[in-house]
Amino acid sequence: MKKERVFFITVADKPGVLFKITNIFRRKNFNIESVTVGKTLAEDESQIIITINADEEEADSFARMVKRLIDVYEVVEAPKESCYVQELLLAKLEGDPDMLQKVAENYGAQLIKNGSLILKYVGEPANVEELIKELSNKFKIIHISRTGITAVVKEDGKDILRFGR
Amino acid sequence: MIVMASYLSGAQALVKALEEEKVEVIFGIPGGATLPFYDALKDSNIRHVLARHEQSAAHMADGYARASGKVGVCTATSGPGATNLLTGIATAYLDSSPVVALTGQVAKSYIGKDAFQEIDTVGIYTPVVKYAFQPLSASEIPFDVKAAFYIASTGRQGPVLIDIPKDVQTETAEIEFPEKVEIKGYRPYIKPDPEAVREAAKLIIQAQKPVILVGGGAVKSEVGPLILELAETFMIPIASTLMGKGAVPENHFLSVGPIGMHGTYHANTLIMESDLIIGIGVRFSDRTTMDIKEFTKERMILHFDIDPTEARKNIVNEFPVIGDLKESLTILVSEIKKMMPYMKNSPWHKRVKELKDYYDGRIFGEKAMSPLIIKKIREILGPDDIVTTEVGQAQAWAELFYKVLKPRTFITSGGLGTMGFGFPAAIGAKVAKFDKTVVDIAGDGSFLMTSNSLATSVAEGIPVVVVILNNSVLGMIAQWQRIVYNNRYIASYLGETPNFPALAKAYGAEGVRVNGIEDFVKYFKEAVRSEVTYVIDVPISPEENVFPFVPAGKSLREMIV
Ligand SMILES: Cc1ncc(C[n+]2csc(CCOP(=O)(O)OP(=O)(O)O)c2C)c(N)n1
Numbered sequence: 149m150k151k152e153r154v155f156f157i158t159v160a161d162k163p164g165v166l167f168k169i170t171n172i173f174r175r176k177n178f179n180i181e182s183v184t185v186g187k188t189l190a191e192d193e194s195q196i197i198i199t200i201n202a203d204e205e206e207a208d209s210f211a212r213m214v215k216r217l218i219d220v221y222e223v224v225e226a227p228k229e230s231c232y233v234q235e236l237l238l239a240k241l242e243g244d245p246d247m248l249q250k251v252a253e254n255y256g257a258q259l260i261k262n263g264s265l266i267l268k269y270v271g272e273p274a275n276v277e278e279l280i281k282e283l284s285n286k287f288k289i290i291h292i293s294r295t296g297i298t299a300v301v302k303e304d305g306k307d308i309l310r311f312g313r
Numbered sequence: 314m315i316v317m318a319s320y321l322s323g324a325q326a327l328v329k330a331l332e333e334e335k336v337e338v339i340f341g342i343p344g345g346a347t348l349p350f351y352d353a354l355k356d357s358n359i360r361h362v363l364a365r366h367e368q369s370a371a372h373m374a375d376g377y378a379r380a381s382g383k384v385g386v387c388t389a390t391s392g393p394g395a396t397n398l399l400t401g402i403a404t405a406y407l408d409s410s411p412v413v414a415l416t417g418q419v420a421k422s423y424i425g426k427d428a429f430q431e432i433d434t435v436g437i438y439t440p441v442v443k444y445a446f447q448p449l450s451a452s453e454i455p456f457d458v459k460a461a462f463y464i465a466s467t468g469r470q471g472p473v474l475i476d477i478p479k480d481v482q483t484e485t486a487e488i489e490f491p492e493k494v495e496i497k498g499y500r501p502y503i504k505p506d507p508e509a510v511r512e513a514a515k516l517i518i519q520a521q522k523p524v525i526l527v528g529g530g531a532v533k534s535e536v537g538p539l540i541l542e543l544a545e546t547f548m549i550p551i552a553s554t555l556m557g558k559g560a561v562p563e564n565h566f567l568s569v570g571p572i573g574m575h576g577t578y579h580a581n582t583l584i585m586e587s588d589l590i591i592g593i594g595v596r597f598s599d600r601t602t603m604d605i606k607e608f609t610k611e612r613m614i615l616h617f618d619i620d621p622t623e624a625r626k627n628i629v630n631e632f633p634v635i636g637d638l639k640e641s642l643t644i645l646v647s648e649i650k651k652m653m654p655y656m657k658n659s660p661w662h663k664r665v666k667e668l669k670d671y672y673d674g675r676i677f678g679e680k681a682m683s684p685l686i687i688k689k690i691r692e693i694l695g696p697d698d699i700v701t702t703e704v705g706q707a708q709a710w711a712e713l714f715y716k717v718l719k720p721r722t723f724i725t726s727g728g729l730g731t732m733g734f735g736f737p738a739a740i741g742a743k744v745a746k747f748d749k750t751v752v753d754i755a756g757d758g759s760f761l762m763t764s765n766s767l768a769t770s771v772a773e774g775i776p777v778v779v780v781i782l783n784n785s786v787l788g789m790i791a792q793w794q795r796i797v798y799n800n801r802y803i804a805s806y807l808g809e810t811p812n813f814p815a816l817a818k819a820y821g822a823e824g825v826r827v828n829g830i831e832d833f834v835k836y837f838k839e840a841v842r843s844e845v846t847y848v849i850d851v852p853i854s855p856e857e858n859v860f861p862f863v864p865a866g867k868s869l870r871e872m873i874v
Contacts, residue, residue, distance in 0.1 A: 160498060168439055175440070192497070212622040218444050218464065221498040311621065313498070 150203050152181070152228040154299050155210065157196040158188060160219040169196060169220070172213045178202065182235075182273075182296030193221065199228070199297055208309060215311035223311045230305030236295040237276045239267040243287035251286065255279050264290070273297055323451030324353035324482040326490075327415070330458035331359060333490060336386050338744055339415075340364055340373040344390020346417025346430065349482035362744065362773050365765040367394050369737035371401020372763070374412045376741030378405070379724045380699055380751075382533075384465050385741060388415040392430030395476075396437070400731060403441040405472040407728025408556060409529060411465040412472040413458075414442075420480040421449060434476045443471035448481055455490040463494055468501025469620040470533060503619060505636025507644055513591075513615050513634050514648035520589035520613070522661045523549045526572065528601075529556030529727070530594020530618060530638060532720045537561045539642040540593060546649055549591070550665045552580040554601045556727040557594070559717035562696075569669055570716075573601045574863045575709035578675065579668035581861065581869040584608075586664070592616045594638055597627040598728070607868030617641050674714070677860035677874040682830075682853050683707070683782050687714040689834055690752060690780065693841065697722060698750040699742050703735040703759030706788035709859040711754045733762030739777040740770050750841045752778040758787045758807055767820035770846040777847075778840040779817075784853040785809055792858050796873065806855075817848035824848040 159165045166185065173180055182199040202210065207225050215223045237257075241248060245265060252259045257269035257279070269279055276294060283289055301308060321329065327350055331339070338360040343351045354361060364370035367389040374385030385405075389398040395416045405412040418424065419431040435445045444464050446457040454477070461473040517523060525544055531537070537560050544551050544567045551561050552572045561568060570577040572584050584590065589612060595601070596618075602608040605627065614631040616624065617638060624633035634641050676684045687710050690700070696718040702708040702725040717723040724742055726734040739753040753760075760781055770777060782788075790805040817824030822845055827833045833851060840847035861872035 164435065164439070164445075167436070171440060209626075212626055216620075216622045218496065218499050313500075 150201055152199055153202055153207050154226050154228055154231050154233070154297070155198045155200070155214070156224040156226075156299075156301070157198065157214060157220060158222040159194050159196055160221070161187070161192050161194040162219065165194075165219045166196060168217050169198070169214055172210065173198070173200060176206070176210070178206075184296045184298050186298070197298055211309050211311055221313050224301065225309040226301050226305050227307055230308060231299040231301055233272060233297050233299040234270055235273045235276050235297045237267070237269045237279065237292065239269075239280070239283055239292045240290040241265045241267060241283060241287045242290060248287065251282060319488060320485060321451070321488045322349065322353065322483055322485045323448070323454055323477065324349040326451055326454045326488045327458065327477065327482070328353045328357045328359070330455045330490065331386065332357060334384070334458065334462045338362060338377065339386045339388055340370040340377070340741065341388030342367055342370060342390070342394060344394045344417060344430070346391035346419060346479050347388060347394075347415075349479065350388070350415070350417065350477070362775070363769060364737070365768050366763065367397035368400045368733065369763045369766045369769070371398050371412065371414065372404065372734050372737035373741035373744070375401060375405045375410050376701060376724055376738030377745045378411050378741075379738070380721055380742035381745035382721060383745070384411045384413055384462050386413050386415065390417045390430065391419055391434065392432050395432060395434045399437065399441070402438065402472045402474070404726050404729045404731045404734055406441045406443070408726065409470045409533070410472065411470040413461050413465055414472060414474045416474065416476045417482070418447070418476045418478040421478045422480070424478065435474065438474045441472070442474045445474040445476065447476045447478070449478070451481055451484045451486045452488050454481070455488060456494055459491055460494045460496055464496065464499065469530075503621065503636045505634055505641040505644065509634045510641055510644040511648055513617075513632065514645055514652070516589060516613060516615060516632065517547065517591065517649060518652055521659075522587045523547070523589040523591060524584055524587040525549050525551045525591045525593065526553065526584070526595055527551060527557040527560040527593050528554045528595030531557055531560035532594070534594060534619070534638040535720055536593070536638050536642050537720060539639065539646055541565065542646050543642065543649060546646070548659065548662045550583055552576075552584055554595055554598070554727070555712055555725060558712070558723045559720045560594070562718045563716035564718060567665075569665070571712055572869060574603060575712050575859055576861065576863075576869065577672065577713060578677075578861050578872060578874065579672040581863070581872055582668055583665060585868065585870045587612055589613045589615065592618075592631075593642070594618060596623055602627070602869070603863050604866065604868040607870065678858050681857050682851070683710040683857060684714045685830055686780065686782065686833055686851055687711055687754065689830065690754070690837065691715055693834070693837060694750060694752065698752070699724065699739070699746060701725065701735040701739040701742060701751065701753045703753065703755040704730045704732045705756045705759060706784070706792060706857070706859045707754050707756040707759070707782045709789070710782065713859070715754070732759040736760060736763050736777075736779060737766045739779070740766055740775050743775050743777050750778065752780060755779055755781045756788055757781050757783045757785065757813070761811075764816065767817060767822050767846060771821040776843055776845050778837070778843070779846070779848045780837070781813055781848065781850050782853045783813065783850050784855045784857060786855045788855070788857070789859075791855065792862070795856070795858070796862070797864060813848055813850040817846070822846040822848060824850065826850040826852070828852075
């Protein structure tokens with residue numbers, strides 16, 4: 149069944165690795181919905197988190213192709229509902245600061261005033277969407293930046309696919 | 314650990330590193346971006362074979378690798394040299410052949426500026442190599458070379474690229490040569506889980522109608538004797554994929570030949586009647602299994618392979634045993650021997666024998682000439698002589714009728730199906746095994762794609778035999794147009810040009826057009842003894858069909874004969 153799936157890919161921290169991985173998704177004509185990259189605890193490793201909409205068979209095939217790359221140490225794939233998923237939003241806005249403050253409090257977001265008004269919010273992607281909608285109704289959005297999702301697999305997560313070291 | 318340090322240019326370091334790997338020969342064509350490398354090569358004992366097109370250089374290195382089991386090395390300059398080489402590297406990749414490709418690159422400061430003959434070689438090659446290196450300083454070269462050879466030749470083998478900017482070749486430095494390299498995350502050796510092997514043994518014992526299916530992995534890991542032991546203790550017939558030909562001698566009483574789109578009638582039939590397939594070093598590709606649903610229905614599939622990403626890749630409900638084949642099979646054989654019942658007179662063995670007796674070597678279709686030629690080639694060549702093939706009907710005929718007796722003596726482009734592969738691959742194989750006869754079984758269309766390698770074979774003194782099954786058409790295309798597209802021929806007629814013997818002679822090779830089987834035998838025997846490359850042009854009817862033929866999308870049961 150097609151659903152959002154999260155790939156946790158532990159890789160060598162060197163040039164070209166992200167290209168090799170995204171190129172595999174390109175090969176099968178998949179749109180990457182989100183990709184984030186960050187260091188891991190190990191000195192020379194990074195973790196790439198990629199979200200795509202795929203069925204089980206496609207996910208399996210991706211995991212294999214990605215794991216075959218020598219610079220890839222580990223691939224874990226989990227359906228989104230098996231993960232704890234968060235995203236960071238930064239929104240640069242124009243409008244009434246007090247009204248903005250209220251919206252911020254409603255969402256548990258933070259309002260930063262450093263010359264411009266910046267709303268900082270961390271939450272589930274669905275909530276990020278909702279917040280953006282509300283902001284665009286009530287304020288003038290100058291620029292928004294979203295990080296894409298970061299996630300960890302839940303302890304009781306189901307249907308996890310793992311190609312280990 | 315460091316063995317030595319010396320003050321060298323990058324190009325000298327490259328040559329020295331290649332010498333450390335015991336490279337005997339490099340196939341290539343020089344260019345601006347590789348001139349420093351060539352200059353350093355002049356001071357080395359490594360032989361250089363000058364190709365006439367980089368694609369052929371890559372096929373030569375590939376043929377050398379497949380015949381010898383060693384790593385083949387090829388080289389090309391930046392830009393057009395690298396793009397020409399690409400088809401050959403992709404061919405090696407799909408057949409898991411250990412080749413190291415050295416390409417020149419423009420100087421670092423020119424990269425990304427669309428400089429003369431600059432292309433993103435690493436970017437283009439990445440999807441078709443096991444790994445790509447681009448050393449950015451001379452001192453990185455020894456590590457990259459050692460790592461490239463290590464990666465190319467271990468685990469599931471494959472080509473590796475080293476793309477070297479020109480200024481990295483010319484800069485000098487105190488350069489250290491590592492004795493060993495370690496590549497994080499790369500663990501080519503996998504020990505099989507003995508528990509899984511025991512489980513597999515149980516499945517084999519329980520099976521009533523098992524078939525062994527050997528692939529290219531079984532050829533490369535040289536597990537033929539173990540497979541025979543397994544087969545003989547349990548009287549299991551042995552089928553192969555196209556790439557698996559020669560893993561076990563095809564004249565063995567249990568061998569039934571290849572399965573697949575152009576498999577033998579009895580092998581395809583037996584596979585579809587079996588209740589267990591024991592896959593060894595295979596990847597269950599679409600050309601082998603054909604309709605995968607039918608292939609997997611009503612039978613268990615055991616899968617021995619070194620590559621963990623192959624487990625359950627094409628067959629979801631198979632039972633995989635991942636690990637070094639030699640080790641897996643050693644355990645398997647000893648387990649089987651402990652529990653095995655001798656099955657010689659089982660109904661299954663009778664069935665195998667009955668089908669094999671009737672269909673082995675049988676020619677379907679009217680008056681086909683090609684199979685007779687191929688059978689003659691087999692009769693005349695020795696067991697260690699080597700056959701390469703082009704792609705198309707000639708390849709399928711060779712698959713069906715050339716019985717391979719030793720591993721590494723049948724060399725074909727199975728995965729990519731590259732026309733033009735066979736002839737340069739034959740030249741590479743001949744360099745590896747100079748005392749053996751090497752024969753390219755070719756179609757006229759394919760041979761024309763790389764026939765300029767005649768110049769290489771003559772100039773460098775590398776004599777091979779080319780047998781052109783000359784049907785004046787792109788035969789396999791014509792066959793499909795005849796059978797699948799209702800005789801609607803288009804763009805498959807080549808005509809009676811060129812005059813192949815004259816073409817061969819123009820290059821200083823020998824060439825002859827033969828008339829009938831006896832004539833062929835006479836000239837083929839002469840060609841085998843010839844000290845110069847010999848092209849034998851065999852006229853074949855343009856209407857000849859290769860049968861059996863399983864049309865795309867059909868199951869192995871639905872053979873057209
Ligand atoms: C480089 C390349 N181009 C095109 C094809 C498609 N193709 C497959 S078989 C074939 C015909 C081959 O003709 P020929 O070499 O004369 O051999 P025959 O089938 O007649 O034996 C073609 C064009 C291919 N496999 N490789």
